[in-house]
Amino acid sequence: MVIRDHQVRIQAVAARWFDDVPDPLTAEALAAKEGIELALEIGCERVVLEVDSKMLHDSLQSSSSERTAIGGLCFDITELARSISDFKIHWVCREANLVDDHCAQLVSASKRCFFWVDDVPDWLLGLATADCTLDHD
Numbered sequence: 001m002v003i004r005d006h007q008v009r010i011q012a013v014a015a016r017w018f019d020d021v022p023d024p025l026t027a028e029a030l031a032a033k034e035g036i037e038l039a040l041e042i043g044c045e046r047v048v049l050e051v052d053s054k055m056l057h058d059s060l061q062s063s064s065s066e067r068t069a070i071g072g073l074c075f076d077i078t079e080l081a082r083s084i085s086d087f088k089i090h091w092v093c094r095e096a097n098l099v100d101d102h103c104a105q106l107v108s109a110s111k112r113c114f115f116w117v118d119d120v121p122d123w124l125l126g127l128a129t130a131d132c133t134l135d136h137d
Contacts, residue, residue, distance in 0.1 A: 001035035002099045002128070003042065010120045010128050012042055015103035016113040022069075028053040029073035031100075032060075036080045042117065046086040049077075052100070057091040098127045 003012040016034065021027045032051055039047050051057050059074050068074070081087040103124075106114055116124070 001031060001038055002103075003035070003039055003044065004128070006046075008128070010099075010125065012038060012115075012117045013099065013103060013120055013124055014038055014113070014115045015107045017107040017109060017111070019109070025053060025055055026070055026073070028056045029059075029070045029077070031104075032056065033073055033077050033080065036077060036084075040080065040083055045084065047081070047084045048088045048090055049081075050090050050092045052092055054091055057089060060089050098130055099124060102127055 001012075001014045002010060005011055014034070016031075018027055018030055021030065028051060032049060036047065036049065049060075051060075056070070059068055059070060060077060103114060120128075
């Protein structure tokens with residue numbers, strides 16, 4: 001999860017290992033839900049949830065997502081989003097999500113989470129700059 005401000009500066013980064021997740025789509029949905037929870041926790045009033053899973057994006061946009069395997073998570077995400085005054089969901093190509101992908105590779109069953117707020121390591125800031133130069137469409 002990466003939280004950026006309106007000038008795309010990183011405000012927080014978090015990565016967590018999920019046990020017993022049945023598939024990548026569920027992992028993406030869990031990360032999206034936790035990202036929104038983190039945004040709410042640090043006081044974000046406007047949120048653009050960027051996901052690199054087209055299937056998750058489409059499920060969150062669909063009114064029939066409750067009938068999918070991630071229906072409960074989609075419901076949770078939608079309910080959390082109601083607490084945010086301005087909420088949007090965008091799909092981005094995986095290559096435009098370098099920070100998220102790199103952080104996801106840092107966690108494991110033995111190193112269960114990483115979390116940075118305000119004091120983000122320089123190597124992550126470098127990845128974030130690279131993210132911003134890529135096309136997000």
